[in-house]
């Protein structure tokens with residue numbers, strides 16, 4: 516298939532990290548170092564399938580203007596021949612060190628996993644140092660991956676996604692004095708409650724609690740289909756004994772497209788998360804015709820408030836705002852005097868039955884509905900066919916304010932203080948720009964609209980060797 520030029524692409528994201536070419540999945544190696552924030556992410560630069568995974572790399576001085584650096588890691592060594600899978604970054608002395616999973620298929624086609632290091636002095640070119648944990652530990656299968664490493668109490672600590680030999684998902688805690696010699700401290704999660712594999716764990720202290728994020732792979736059970744769910748637990752962790760008394764697993768995002776998030780601590784102490792706005796089982800999307808697939812969410816600040824993990828787009832994103840349109844005292848069904856393909860909306864004082872159409876044009880629309888006890892996001896295509904893009908139950912009184920980020924092919928909805936979030940990819944016609952309140956008894960005390968500018972520093976078709984090299988993307 517011939518890929519079309521990106522400049523004709525109606526779904527090219529303006530303020531979300533995505534690749535110019537190829538398939539993107541998990542954010543990796545998030546770190547603030549020497550005044551710059553580095554975001555790496557899983558990339559297959561050669562096509563829109565889940566093969567040939569390496570680490571793409573973008574940096575920013577201000578978290579709101581990004582530029583691309585050369586791919587940091589590519590597969591091909593004996594310990595990562597079939598993929599440089601997910602992992603994290605730490606600073607050791609004056610070096611940036613990446614810790615990632617080398618994925619290998621051996622001569623018999625069986626999976627082998629190696630936890631590997633790579634280092635860099637300039638934060639641009641990385642030298643692979645090979646494995647520091649070869650294979651899985653006794654009692655675990657080769658599904659053993661996604662090291663997240665941090666320094667605490669004079670040691671290095673690692674959480675790692677694992678699968679027990681009886682095929683239960685769990686998260687292991689390991690420690691090391693030098694990043695090379697690692698010892699198992701124990702298991703942070705009881706096996707048997709978290710699907711058949713836990714991917715992409717991340718443990719950090721937030722507002723006085725130890726929060727563990729991880730992504731569960733669940734098998735089909737009864738009427739429930741197989742699923743991949745990113746969530747969190749909070750409690751108190753004792754690293755020395757790997758003791759972790761924690762609450763129930765809760766979803767991080769109620770939209771259709773969210774998985775494998777990772778966090779980092781910014782220089783000012785904020786805990787910032789980016790997720791993959793995609794899911795493992797999705798095998799195509801309209802953007803594949805333009806040679807790319809998937810993107811990351813916007814960076815979101817996390818806070819733990821009254822036992823709920825809240826997410827808000829980082830404040831820096833307000834710097835992308837154009838002129839504000841402010842409306843007050845809206846009620847009844849009406850088309851708003853604002854429209855666009857890349858914008859932010861803030862609504863407060865919402866009451867009555869509420870329904871808002873975004874990216875509306877012809878029969879197409881993305882519909883957000885709030886009713887007592889529930890929020891629902893639905894995509895309606897040009898033929899009037901509806902697809903559920905997300906839904907969540909709401910506690911009493913929830914849903915009085917909304918913040919919504921719409922980009923060329925995504926919508927992210929934050930309710931109230933960000934207690935409930937829904938993220939979904941959408942692929943409307945470029946002409947579908949309308950915004951309308953559609954419930955006759957909806958009331959909104961105040962609404963602000965801002966067009967949002969692009970956060971990339973360069974023309975879309977330049978600075979990407981993969982584009983000029985590979986005019987053809989074969990699937």
Ligand code: FRU
Nearest residue numbers: 541557568600601660714775
């Ligand atoms: C999660 C995941 C990780 C793995 C990576 C490979 O989406 O399956 O467990 O490291 O993707 O791309």
